[in-house]
Every structure is written in structure tokens, then in C-alpha cells.
Amino acid sequence: MSEGRRANPGAMFPAALLAAGCAVAVGAVLAVDWLTGARVNLSILYGILLAAHMWVRRPALLWAQAAASVVATFVVYLADTGVPAEESPFIFINRTLAALAVLVIAAIVHRKVLRFREVEAARETIQRHNRELEAANRELAAREEEVARQNEELQSQAEELERQSEELRVANDELMRRERTLHTLLALSRSLTADLTRGETMQRVCDALTQLLDGPATAAAILEQEGDELAVQCHQGFGPGGVATDRIPLAQSFASLVMTRGRTAYLEDLALRPDLKLPQPKDGQPVVSVLAAPLRVGGWPVGTLELYSTRGTAWSEEQVALLESLAAQTSVSLEAAKLFDAVTQERRRLEAILRTVPFGLAVANADASEIRLNPAGAAIFSVPADANLAAEGVYSAVRVVQDGRQLPVEQYPLRRAIREGIDSRNEVELLLPGGRRVALLIHAAPIKDKDGKVTGAVAALVDITAQKELQRELDVRRREAEEASVRKTRFLAAVSHDIRTPANAISLLAELIRRTASNPALAGEVPELAREMQSSALSLVNLLGDVLDVARFDSGRIEVQECEFSLGELLAEEYRRMQPLAREKGLALEYCPPPEPLRVRGDRVKLSRVVGNLLGNAIKFTQEGSVRLNADCADNGRCRIRVSDTGIGIAPEHQRYIFDEFFQLSNPERDRNKGTGLGLAICKRLVDAMGGRLEVQSEPGKGSTFTVTLPTAGVPLPSAAR
Numbered sequence: 001m002s003e004g005r006r007a008n009p010g011a012m013f014p015a016a017l018l019a020a021g022c023a024v025a026v027g028a029v030l031a032v033d034w035l036t037g038a039r040v041n042l043s044i045l046y047g048i049l050l051a052a053h054m055w056v057r058r059p060a061l062l063w064a065q066a067a068a069s070v071v072a073t074f075v076v077y078l079a080d081t082g083v084p085a086e087e088s089p090f091i092f093i094n095r096t097l098a099a100l101a102v103l104v105i106a107a108i109v110h111r112k113v114l115r116f117r118e119v120e121a122a123r124e125t126i127q128r129h130n131r132e133l134e135a136a137n138r139e140l141a142a143r144e145e146e147v148a149r150q151n152e153e154l155q156s157q158a159e160e161l162e163r164q165s166e167e168l169r170v171a172n173d174e175l176m177r178r179e180r181t182l183h184t185l186l187a188l189s190r191s192l193t194a195d196l197t198r199g200e201t202m203q204r205v206c207d208a209l210t211q212l213l214d215g216p217a218t219a220a221a222i223l224e225q226e227g228d229e230l231a232v233q234c235h236q237g238f239g240p241g242g243v244a245t246d247r248i249p250l251a252q253s254f255a256s257l258v259m260t261r262g263r264t265a266y267l268e269d270l271a272l273r274p275d276l277k278l279p280q281p282k283d284g285q286p287v288v289s290v291l292a293a294p295l296r297v298g299g300w301p302v303g304t305l306e307l308y309s310t311r312g313t314a315w316s317e318e319q320v321a322l323l324e325s326l327a328a329q330t331s332v333s334l335e336a337a338k339l340f341d342a343v344t345q346e347r348r349r350l351e352a353i354l355r356t357v358p359f360g361l362a363v364a365n366a367d368a369s370e371i372r373l374n375p376a377g378a379a380i381f382s383v384p385a386d387a388n389l390a391a392e393g394v395y396s397a398v399r400v401v402q403d404g405r406q407l408p409v410e411q412y413p414l415r416r417a418i419r420e421g422i423d424s425r426n427e428v429e430l431l432l433p434g435g436r437r438v439a440l441l442i443h444a445a446p447i448k449d450k451d452g453k454v455t456g457a458v459a460a461l462v463d464i465t466a467q468k469e470l471q472r473e474l475d476v477r478r479r480e481a482e483e484a485s486v487r488k489t490r491f492l493a494a495v496s497h498d499i500r501t502p503a504n505a506i507s508l509l510a511e512l513i514r515r516t517a518s519n520p521a522l523a524g525e526v527p528e529l530a531r532e533m534q535s536s537a538l539s540l541v542n543l544l545g546d547v548l549d550v551a552r553f554d555s556g557r558i559e560v561q562e563c564e565f566s567l568g569e570l571l572a573e574e575y576r577r578m579q580p581l582a583r584e585k586g587l588a589l590e591y592c593p594p595p596e597p598l599r600v601r602g603d604r605v606k607l608s609r610v611v612g613n614l615l616g617n618a619i620k621f622t623q624e625g626s627v628r629l630n631a632d633c634a635d636n637g638r639c640r641i642r643v644s645d646t647g648i649g650i651a652p653e654h655q656r657y658i659f660d661e662f663f664q665l666s667n668p669e670r671d672r673n674k675g676t677g678l679g680l681a682i683c684k685r686l687v688d689a690m691g692g693r694l695e696v697q698s699e700p701g702k703g704s705t706f707t708v709t710l711p712t713a714g715v716p717l718p719s720a721a722r
Helices: 003-007 015-036 044-051 059-079 088-191 198-212 254-261 317-356 375-381 413-420 465-517 520-554 567-585 604-620 652-657 679-689
Strands: 219-226 229-236 247-249 265-267 289-297 300-309 360-365 371-373 399-402 424-431 437-448 454-463 563-566 588-592 599-602 626-633 638-645 693-698 704-711
Touching: 059 088, 198 219, 198 229, 198 317, 229 300, 254 265, 254 289, 254 300, 289 317, 300 317, 360 375, 360 413, 371 375, 375 454, 413 424, 413 437, 413 454, 437 465, 563 567, 567 588, 567 604, 567 626, 567 638, 599 604, 599 704, 604 626, 604 638, 604 679, 604 704, 679 693
Parallel strands: 588 626
Antiparallel strands: 219 229, 219 300, 229 247, 265 289, 289 300, 360 371, 360 454, 399 424, 424 437, 437 454, 563 599, 626 638, 638 704, 693 704
């Protein structure tokens, strides 16, 4: 219980309980006062009850009870009806005085209660201050003890700091040493690039070992297996004389044990294993202890990285870890050097292949802003080898045609491979700047990374222009062969008909002659039959001669007797020879000699046959008008011979067939008097054999003009004509 509770006993009870007690007390006094009547004033008892509030010390309850007491005083007065009237004023005054006394007592008690409360508050303040002082004293004592304890701790901490300072100095020295080691390893790691050879890699590792030789380690070396021996590839710390020998038998070396087990190992003292050999300096103290880590390339041990000491050494875990790290880094570098050499060799091989392949290759980046070509591809586009096709501006100027329509740029095979990520095979035609056309087979494919993202594209370009031309030529040859087959069929049919007709006539005439010879009455008809038989035989001989000539010419066996002769003389002779035939038909045969003497080189007999045949055809197929023969000079040292007529002419659709065998426009009945149909075919072959050209110009109803173009004497015949 607190001091305030002890100073105020009324505070121990609840307000409701105290109020109930006061009400009971007032009620008891009221009951007694009621029983005694108004003449007896017992209101003083209310004052006694109020005095009890000095113990309760609750002003509100005090005044509530005082008010109740005053009310009770007057209630008894008012309720007592047996009071005489003459006494009523005195009783009222008495009651009033009693009520005032109750109020005065309540005021006094209230004053006392307030005083008591002030005293209690002061006492509580003093007690609180006392308690605070006691707590402050206890805290001060605790602080004094804490200060003493802290002084002791500070003393011990000072001693600990001195000890830690020494340890930090040692650790700092160790950290500086490790920092130098890490710096050396970092510098070595940066210097071991992928483009180093094996020898350069090993030399840089050995140079780094020079900076790492510290403590027990006095020398270092890299040993590599070469057959049944270990070769010292590089070394450091063996003195100016170097190693005594740079090769050690593999079976007698400590490195063979390390390589066999594939783990780092060390030998504290070589005297424990006298059967093993280590690289030894040529001058100075021998090494007696070794720490070795295996070097691996492609997962297989190929040698060791070793540290040596001239005294027996138990190598620390830090030294083992450092050597293993350096060995691992060296192994990675050696493997990278091996891979770099392999990649370089493969790259050179690929470059050689790309330079020598007979088809073009184009490689583009992801946005086709850079397109590189191999030499064959550069030749297709007429740009320098390995040029950037996009930078040259050629690619944007190229037009690609497929199936007769121009492709838009986004449909170009390379761009499709980049955009769609799929292979594409196309046969296209390139229209290059300058009007050059190139037929190409293109196979384009995307280049993807490990995640499947398209990073570029490659296209193989095969120039098939020559093949396309060959195919077109083959198509032409095929059509010509088909036409030749048709002509051959027609030729055989015509030859069969033309030979059978005179042969049958000869056979029939021979039979008639035989019968006439046995009948004297018919003897006068024998000469006529003989003439007809001779005519049929002559027609048959001429036909066979022409057929044999055509067969010989088609087989390529045309013998040209080359000589120089006067063209005017030859034309004049043919003119005179054909004059009677033209006069017989009533035609005017005109000859216009060359404006100047022309000498030509060729076969005079064959040219005479050609001119005679052309004149004969012109006279034969001209019913009225004239036939004209002339010659003049052409360009490039050639001369022209023209045979013109005013005959029926040749329709345009028939002009391509007039040099075919047995083709006759106006002889469907195959009348032998109108020729065999082989004259123009023979003329064409003879002119071609002499290196010339035979052409025709004709219009229906306006006649025809046959032109023979031949080299003059200053131009040699082609080799085929000789």
C-alpha cells in the first residue's frame, strides 16, 4: 500500500460504497429524528456524521451528505403535523439554525479536508523526492561501479589493441604480399589472350612465376610431356646457368606421378625418393623439394607447373592453392591457344575454300547493312573482292526478276532469310547496272545464335547464265533437229517418189522397146521411145547427183578449191549461157557488170553453179518481165551478187523454207521439168562453204531478189571453208 493510501484511509473504499454508507447514516438519523418529532431537534447528529468526512476526505461526498442532512432536517419539520402553531416558528428557527450548523460544520470539515489534502500532497511530493533521491543515489553508485569496471575494460582493451595492432601489421604485410600476388595473377590473366601461341603463353606464365617466387620457393618451371620424356619449356630462378638438362625421362620424374594421379602433390625432401629426378640448376645449390600441379589440355594431362626449394619444405595450403590456380589458368590458356590455332587453321582453310569455290557467297549482317562477297560473288556483281555490297550501292541498284516479274526489295532472298528466318531457294535473273543480265541460282539461309535469334544470313550464288544460254541453244537445236527430222521424212518421201517415177518410166519404155523390136510394124516408134527413155534416165541421174551432193554437203565433206578469179568474167559467162533460155521464154535477161574490176577468193566452179542455178530458177519461175544480174562492193571487203526477177514472188511465211530440200512453191505435182527442189538447198550449202551468205528478199506478185555475199581477194576464206 502506498503512503497516500495510508494518509487517506477513505481512499481505500470505493465511492459507491462510501456513498451508500453516508446514505445509510443519514437515513438512520432521519429515522430517529422522525420518531422523536419536530420538538426535539436531533439535527446535531448530522454534524457528527459530517465530522466523519475528515477521515473519508472526499469533498463531493461531504457536500452531498450535508445537502441531504439539511433536507432531512426540514423534512421532519414539515412532516410533523402535531406541532402547535405557537411553537412552529420557534421549531422552524431551531431547525434553520440546526441546518446552518450542519452547513458550518460541513464548511469546517471541508476546510480541514482541503488542509489534510494539501498536507498529503506535500507529503507525497517529499516522499517522491526522497524516492527519486534514493534512486539517483543507487544509480550514481551503479555508475561509479560501471566507471570502475569500464576503466578496467579500457585497460584490457588497450592491451588488446596493442596486440591487435601488431597482428594487423603482420596481416597488412601479408595482405600486401597477397595483393602483389593477386596483381601479378590479374596482370597474367589479362596478358594471356586467345591469340597467343603455346610458347608465348608458357613464357608469360614463367615471367609471372618470377614475381611469385617468395618464401620457400626459389625456382619454378613448366614441364611438358614429349613422348617418353619431359621437356623443360621455360624456367625461372635456376640462376644464370639455367637448368643442367632440359629433358628428364618421364618414368623417373616426379611429374609423372602428378600427371598419373591428376592431382597437386609435393615432395618435402628428395632424399625420401632417390629414384625420382627433378630439374637441377647447373650452378648453385640443388633443389630438394618440389610442389607440382598438373596441366591439362582437352581434359588430358600434358605436363606440370612446378615450384622448387633448396631446402626441405612442407608446402602450405596457400602455396598449394596458388599453384593450383596458376596451373588452372595456364591450362585454360594452353587449351585456348590450341583452340585458337585450330580455329585459325580452320579459318584459313575456310578462307581458301571461299576464295576458290566456283560459285559466289554473300554474307549479310542482321539488318543487311553490310553484305560481303567472296571473289566469285564479287565477279558476278563486278565489284572488288570482299567489298561491302551494300556500301558500294550496287545491291540497292540491282533488280531481281523471277518468273517474269520484278521482286520488291523485301522479297530478295537474303532479306527474306533474315526477316523470316527460313531457307529459300530461288532461280532469278539479276539486272545489274549497265544493263548486264545474270541468271542465278540462289540458296539463302539465316545465321542464328545459340538462342535462335537471327544475326545475319548467307547466300550461295551460282551463275547459270551460260547454262541458260546453252539450254536455249539446245532448245533451238532440238527444234532444228525436229525440223530436220521432218525435212528428212519429206526428203525421203520426195526422193522415193522422184526416183520411182523415172525408174518406172525407164522400165516401161524398155519393155515397149523390147516389144517394138519384135514387131516390125512398130519399128518407127523406137527412136521416140529411146528419147523418152534417155530423158528419164537423165532426170534420174540428175536427181541422184543432187541427192548425193546434198548428202555429201550435210556430212561436212565439201571440198573448196580456193583460187582468185574475176567476178565480172564469171558473171558474164553465166549471162551468155542463160541468154538463150530467157529468150526462149520471152524474158529480158539483163546484166549489169561491177562498177570496177572485182576479184574474189573462192571456188570458181561452185560459184558458177550457184549463179547458174539462181538464174535458172529466176527464168523458170518468171512468166513475163525480166531477170536482172548485177554485182557491187559491200562493206568489210566483201562483194554482193544479186539475181532479181519480176516473177510471182514468195510469201513471207514460205521464205524460211525455200532453202529446204524438195521445197517447191509452184510444183505440187512434182513435175520433173520444173526441177527437183534441191537447187536452192545446194546453193545455200555451197555459199556457206565458201564463207559467204545467201539471202532472199521477196514480196508476192513483185518478184524476188537473191543476194550472194562473198569475200573479195583481200579476205581469206574461213578455216571451215578450206
